[in-house]
Amino acid sequence: MVKTAAERTKEWRKNNPEKVKAYREKTKERRKELGKIYRKNNLDKVKKLQKKWYDENKEERKKHQRDYSKKYPEKIKKSQKDYAKRHPEKRGENHDNVNFNGLRKVALKRDGYKCQKCGMTQEEHIDKWGYSLIVHHKDGDGRYKETPNNILDNLQTLCKVCHGKKHGRKKRT
Numbered sequence: 001m002v003k004t005a006a007e008r009t010k011e012w013r014k015n016n017p018e019k020v021k022a023y024r025e026k027t028k029e030r031r032k033e034l035g036k037i038y039r040k041n042n043l044d045k046v047k048k049l050q051k052k053w054y055d056e057n058k059e060e061r062k063k064h065q066r067d068y069s070k071k072y073p074e075k076i077k078k079s080q081k082d083y084a085k086r087h088p089e090k091r092g093e094n095h096d097n098v099n100f101n102g103l104r105k106v107a108l109k110r111d112g113y114k115c116q117k118c119g120m121t122q123e124e125h126i127d128k129w130g131y132s133l134i135v136h137h138k139d140g141d142g143r144y145k146e147t148p149n150n151i152l153d154n155l156q157t158l159c160k161v162c163h164g165k166k167h168g169r170k171k172r173t
Contacts, residue, residue, distance in 0.1 A: 080130035088132070099143050101150040104135045111157035120159040134163045 003011070013020050039046045054061065069076060096104035113122040115133060125133050136142075136156045141149035158166065 077130050081126065084126045084131055088126070099148070099150075100135060100155065103150055103152055103155060107135045107152060107155040108133060108157055110152070114157065115159035115162050116156050117158060117162035117165075125159050129160050134158050134160065136163055136166060 096102060100107070108122070113133065114120065115125075120128075120133075122133050125131070134157070136158045137149060138154050138156050139149055141147070141154070
């Protein structure tokens, strides 16, 4: 009985697993290179496809993120702490501009990078909670208000616990 090309290929792969593995590694790297070249040359097309995929899979992605957060809370906390330590200058840049008209860093500097209630420093806060100190709107007219009151006198630096107390939340450690 004569074997087909597919059968001969299957048999060769079975008898030469190390060569198959080496070939797969070689082609894997080449596919990565080609993918980078394609994405670079077709950036607009790739971005449109990504946006389309994200929009179509929004609920599925949210569910995956929630499940991952529940399954690996320590990984997420460690990742956030590591990022905060590596990039202290990037933490909250966009947040600062959107929610505080660029005055968040000014308020932090004015308050000496310390909680105005308990005195916890920025470094202590990052080590304990994985993110920088919170800048609080004293009058409550902040993020969710139509016209937030972002004047410097209305901003106050607080740690997570003191900020929670301001909003009537119980302490969680």
